[in-house]
Amino acid sequence: MNLQQAFRDAVGEIPPSSVDVDQVIRRQRRRRRGGLAALVGAAVLGLTVPLAIVAGSGADAPSPASPNPSPTPQGANAPVPAPGAAFTPTDEAVFAAVERAAPDVEWVSADMPVIGYPSSWVSGGSGEPYFLQGPIRTGERYATLMVQLERDWDLEPCTAEMITRSGCVDSTGPAGEQVQTWTNRNPPSRNPGPRPPQKHVPGKPAATPSAPISSERFAIRYDVVVKRPDGGFRLVTVNASGEEAPITLAQLTAVALDPRLAGNP
Amino acid sequence: MNGADEEEYRQFVTARMETLRVTAYLLCRNWHTADDLVSITIGKLYRHWRRVKAMENLDAYVRGMLTNAWLDERRRPWRREQSTDGVPDLAQTSSTEAAVGDREELIVLLSQLPARRRAVVVLRFWCDFSVEETARALGISTGTVKSQAARGLESLRLLATSDRPGEA
Numbered sequence: 001m002n003l004q005q006a007f008r009d010a011v012g013e014i015p016p017s018s019v020d021v022d023q024v025i026r027r028q029r030r031r032r033r034g035g036l037a038a039l040v041g042a043a044v045l046g047l048t049v050p051l052a053i054v055a056g057s058g059a060d061a062p063s064p065a066s067p068n069p070s071p072t073p074q075g076a077n078a079p080v081p082a083p084g085a086a087f088t089p090t091d092e093a094v095f096a097a098v099e100r101a102a103p104d105v106e107w108v109s110a111d112m113p114v115i116g117y118p119s120s121w122v123s124g125g126s127g128e129p130y131f132l133q134g135p136i137r138t139g140e141r142y143a144t145l146m147v148q149l150e151r152d153w154d155l156e157p158c159t160a161e162m163i164t165r166s167g168c169v170d171s172t173g174p175a176g177e178q179v180q181t182w183t184n185r186n187p188p189s190r191n192p193g194p195r196p197p198q199k200h201v202p203g204k205p206a207a208t209p210s211a212p213i214s215s216e217r218f219a220i221r222y223d224v225v226v227k228r229p230d231g232g233f234r235l236v237t238v239n240a241s242g243e244e245a246p247i248t249l250a251q252l253t254a255v256a257l258d259p260r261l262a263g264n265p
Numbered sequence: 266m267n268g269a270d271e272e273e274y275r276q277f278v279t280a281r282m283e284t285l286r287v288t289a290y291l292l293c294r295n296w297h298t299a300d301d302l303v304s305i306t307i308g309k310l311y312r313h314w315r316r317v318k319a320m321e322n323l324d325a326y327v328r329g330m331l332t333n334a335w336l337d338e339r340r341r342p343w344r345r346e347q348s349t350d351g352v353p354d355l356a357q358t359s360s361t362e363a364a365v366g367d368r369e370e371l372i373v374l375l376s377q378l379p380a381r382r383r384a385v386v387v388l389r390f391w392c393d394f395s396v397e398e399t400a401r402a403l404g405i406s407t408g409t410v411k412s413q414a415a416r417g418l419e420s421l422r423l424l425a426t427s428d429r430p431g432e433a
Contacts, residue, residue: 010369
C-alpha cells in the first residue's frame with residue numbers, strides 16, 4: 001500500500017460537507033461590490049486620476065481610446081472624443097440615456113480643476129463588464145459621473161446600518177427591476193483624509209497632481225444600483241462638490257433604469 | 266464573472282470538493298476547520314477565476330492555495346496550535362486519542378509534525394506533487410522540500426514505532 005492510499009484509508013468516512021458553494025459565490029459578489037464602493041469613495045476623495053489609471057490598466061477595463069467607430073449621432077450635450085479616438089456604441093448609449101433623463105446636463109471633455117480635482121475620462125469599452133467615468137455639469141454645478149454595466153451580480157436588500165448611514169432605499173422599477181439608491185452627504189473636512197501614494201503605470205504619463213481641495217462646504221454622492229430581471233446589473237454614481245449635484249437622484253435613477261442602456265456585446 | 270465562467274467555476278469546484286476537503290483535513294485534522302479552509306480557498310479562486318482557469322495545472326495551483334490558506338490561518342491567534350521542531354520521544358496520546366483506532370493512527374502522527382513539514386508531506390505524498398510543484402506551491406526551495414519530506418517520513422516512522430505509555 002502506498003502512502004496516498006494509506007492517507008485515504010486513515011481519513012476514513014468523510015462527513016457531509018458544510019461548504020456551500022452558492023454562499024461562497026454570493027459572498028464574493030458582495031465583496032466585489034464593496035470594493036467597487038471603495039473605489040467610488042476614492043473618487044470622492046479626489047483620487048480620480050489614479051482610479052482612471054488603475055481602471056485603464058485592468059484586464060477587463062475598456063481602452064480609453066477605442067478604435068471602434070461611432071455610428072450613433074451624438075446629442076447636443078454629448079462630449080466630443082479626443083482627436084483620433086471615437087466613442088463606442090455603449091458610450092453613445094450612456095450619453096443618450098443621460099440626455100433623456102437630464103437634458104440640462106452637459107458632459108465636459110476637459111479636466112475640471114474648477115471643482116478642486118481633475119476628473120479624467122475613462123470610456124471606450126463595449127459589452128459587459130463596461131465602465132465609463134466622465135465629468136458632467138449643469139450650470140456651475142460640476143460632478144463626476146460613473147456608469148458600470150455588469151451581469152449576474154446579486155443585490156442584497158438594504159440593511160439597517162445601510163439605511164442609517166447611507167440613506168439606502170430599496171424599490172422596484174417599472175419593468176420589475178430591483179432598484180437600490182444610496183445618498184451620502186459629507187462635509188469636505190472629513191473627505192480628503194490621507195492620500196495614498198500616486199500610482200505610476202510605466203509607459204503612461206505620471207498622474208497630474210491634484211489641485212487644492214475647493215473651499216466648498218459639502219460633497220454629495222448618489223449611487224443607483226439596478227438589477228434587471230434578465231440579470232443585467234447597472235451601477236450609476238455621481239460625485240459632486242457643493243450642496244447640490246448637477247443631476248438629481250431621480251434623474252440618475254432614470255439613467256440606470258433606461259431600457260436602452262444595454263451593455264450586451 | 267459572466268454566467269458561463271461561473272458555471273465553469275462551479276463545476277470545477279464541485280468536482281474537486283472531496284479531494285480538497287480530505288487535503289484540508291489531513292493538514293488540520295478537524296473537519297470543521299477543513300471546510301472553513303476549503304471555503305476560503307474556493308472564495309479566493311472565484312475572485313481570480315478568469316485569470317487562472319486556463320492554467321496548465323490548475324489542480325496543483327488550487328491545492329497550493331489551500332495549503333497556504335491553512336498556513337495563514339494557523340498564524341491567527343484563535344487558530345494557533347502548538348507545533349514542535351523535533352520529533353517527540355513518545356507519541357502524545359491523550360485520553361481522546363487513546364480511543365482512536367489504528368486506522369486513524371497515521372492522521373494522529375501526521376498532526377504531530379511541524380506545520381511546514383506536514384504541508385510538505387501532504388503535498389508530496391497525498392497530493393502526489395513533484396518536488397518542484399511542492400516547492401512552487403509553498404514558496405520554498407526544492408532542497409528544502411526534499412529534506413523536509415525525508416524528515417517528515419522519518420518522523421512518521423519514528424512516531425509509529427515509538428513505545429506507547431501503557432504498552433508492554
